[in-house]
Amino acid sequence: MNLRRLKYFVKIVDLGSLTQASEILHIAQPALSQQLMILESEFRHQLLVRTKRGVTPTEAGNTLYRHAQIILRQLEQARSDMDKSSDTLAGKVSVGLAPGTAASALSLPLLKTVRARHPGILLYLNESFGTTLSELIINGRMDMAVLYGDHASRGLSFQLLLTEELFLVTPRGMPMPDGPVALATLQNVDLMLPRPYNYLRKYIDDALAIARVQPRVVAEIESAATLAAAIHEGIGATILPDSAARIIAASGDGVQRRIVAPMIEAPLSLCVSDHLPLSEPAVAVYQILLELIADLALGSQPPEAACAAGARPQCPEQLP
Known part of the structure; x- marks a missing residue:
């Protein structure tokens, strides 16, 4: 197997175009097509289908794409681990932080701490939603992520960090009784919630079902800026972690x-692959992330992360 052909194949799928891949890789398109034909011959499967818009992977192509990313990433990690000096960690580490979570406030403290302790580590931070981050970890394109959920699925391992209570956020002019709000009173309230596939939405839907409330969802929003604007305009209420x-x-x-x-609660967990080992730089970042999460949960967090008061810690001591 020629690793160079795997790199070519991944680049073609990423761009969805042989022409663009040819230009970026500085390889003539006929030569690139020939490399692709050799790869298909080696695997005895058609890997790409040509369309008017470019090329798309077949089912076999998608499978190879997923494995190729893992293979190439592990090769990069091996080179990084071999090249590092005895006292200096260097290499790329990717961390996902689900937006709207207590952990999303850790991006700046994490960046500062990694830069201070391990300046040779190139940190990549990605704030996206849980399902997207999970897929990136399964595909070997991300080292770890902090997201809502505590049930490990195939290819993933979840480590519970803390549990956050969920609150109702209403427009200032919405008539509501003073004090705590019983979930049953939301029967006729216009709600703006995440999409059903979102882990957070699942916890909300389960609680509403227990309270026998049929929610009146008027919008599904996963943008903090849009949600804040909608609250300001009085379009509806929402349910979010503290x-x-x-x-x-x-x-x-x-x-x-x-x-x-x-009361509604959502577990916040640190998610990693259950079959791909972390590189040495990734282990170092993992440990720093656990330290910051512990500080956040215990209330001794830095100013940048001071928005999670009331979270209950469950601080792990062992790496996966």
């Missing part, structure tokens, strides 16, 4: 209200 609820309530001139009967 860390995100504080931010949205402040930026959208809304009111944060505690939910009771039942």
Whole structure:
């Protein structure tokens, strides 16, 4: 197997175009097509289908694409680990932080701490939603991610970090009783929630089902800026973890209200691959991330991460 052909194949799939891949790789398109034909002959499967818009992978091509990314990433890690000096860690480490979580406030402290302790590590931070981050880890394109959920799925390992209480955020002019709000009172309230595939939405839907509430969802929003603007305009209310609820309530001139009967909680976990080992630089970043999460949960967090008061810690001591 020629690793160079795997790199070519991954680049073609990433760009969806043989022409663009040829230009970026500085290889004549006929020569690139020939390399692709050799790869298809080696695997005895058609890997790409030509369309008017470019090329798309077949089912076999998608499978090879996933494995090729893992193979190439492990090769890069091996080279990095071999090249590092005895006292200096160097290499690329990717960390996903789900937006709207307590962990999203850790991006700057994480960056500062890694730069101070291990200046040779190139840190890549990605703030995206849980399902996207999970797929990146499974495909070997991301080392770790902090996201909501505690149930390991195939290819993933979840380590519980802390549990956040969810709150109702309403427009300031929405009529609501003072004090905690029973979940049953949301029966006729216009709600703006994440999409159903979102881990957070699952916890909200489960609690609403227990309270026998049929939610009146008027919009599905996963943008903090849009959600804050909608709250400000009085379009509806939303349900968010404490860390995100504080931010949205402040930026959208809304009111944060505690939910009771039942209270809704969401576990925040550190997610890694269950079959791909972390590189030495990634292990170092992993340990720093656990330290920052512990500080965040215990209330001794730096100013940048001071939006998760009330979170209950469950601080792990062992690496996966």
